[in-house]
Amino acid sequence: MGVERGSFTSVFHFTLRAIILVILVLGAAYQARSAEPADDARPVVDHLLKLVDERLAIASDVAKAKWNSGDPIDAPAREAKIVDRVVVEATRAGVDASFALEFFRHQFDASKLIQHRLHDRWQRTKHPPFDAPPSLAEDIRPKLDQLTPQLIESLRDFKRITVNASIRRYIENRSETLINDGIGGEAREVALRPLLETSVLNESF
Numbered sequence: 001m002g003v004e005r006g007s008f009t010s011v012f013h014f015t016l017r018a019i020i021l022v023i024l025v026l027g028a029a030y031q032a033r034s035a036e037p038a039d040d041a042r043p044v045v046d047h048l049l050k051l052v053d054e055r056l057a058i059a060s061d062v063a064k065a066k067w068n069s070g071d072p073i074d075a076p077a078r079e080a081k082i083v084d085r086v087v088v089e090a091t092r093a094g095v096d097a098s099f100a101l102e103f104f105r106h107q108f109d110a111s112k113l114i115q116h117r118l119h120d121r122w123q124r125t126k127h128p129p130f131d132a133p134p135s136l137a138e139d140i141r142p143k144l145d146q147l148t149p150q151l152i153e154s155l156r157d158f159k160r161i162t163v164n165a166s167i168r169r170y171i172e173n174r175s176e177t178l179i180n181d182g183i184g185g186e187a188r189e190v191a192l193r194p195l196l197e198t199s200v201l202n203e204s205f
């Protein structure tokens, strides 16, 4: 009787330990999974980051054109034109216009940061005018205009993602590979700020 009870107790303890172990393993696996962004979120983020990079990559051509022409880096009338278009296109695409504007204002600031850094460098080194820089009106601004609707579409897809801490980490990590601002990451940080702030907002709701 005593032996039977003893073996029942040890079987019971063994089963209990096994159940706890399974729960711990499943819990750890679930945590590891939820630390990774969902598979379908990654291409959406990557695409947006690539477009941000493409836009920022144009800033050095803008800087060259303005270095030669002497035009100011800050062009508020041009920005206002883009803003008008962003509002129309965002509304059409079903993207919150104030979010889209916030995003584009940061892209302007990031571009101007790159331009200022380059002009400062060229001033210090007394850089001569560039041979045949691309034309702001003919080449550069049309390229930027092509990117506007693409960015808005990408913002629409981005807004469908449930943004959480793991997505934010993913954005930060991937942006280091996908976005090269040519000035050590300062402009990249400015350009991405509205995406990372959105995540904070989404998380608290």
Ligand SMILES: C=C(O[C@@H]1C=C(C(=O)O)C=C[C@H]1O)C(=O)O
Residues within 6 Å of the ligand: 062, 073, 074, 075, 076, 078, 079, 082, 107, 108, 109, 111, 112, 136, 141, 144
């Ligand atoms: C790119 C330019 O320089 C600045 C940056 C802009 C932008 O990122 O679209 C727009 C106007 C300027 O303030 C430009 O003048 O076209």
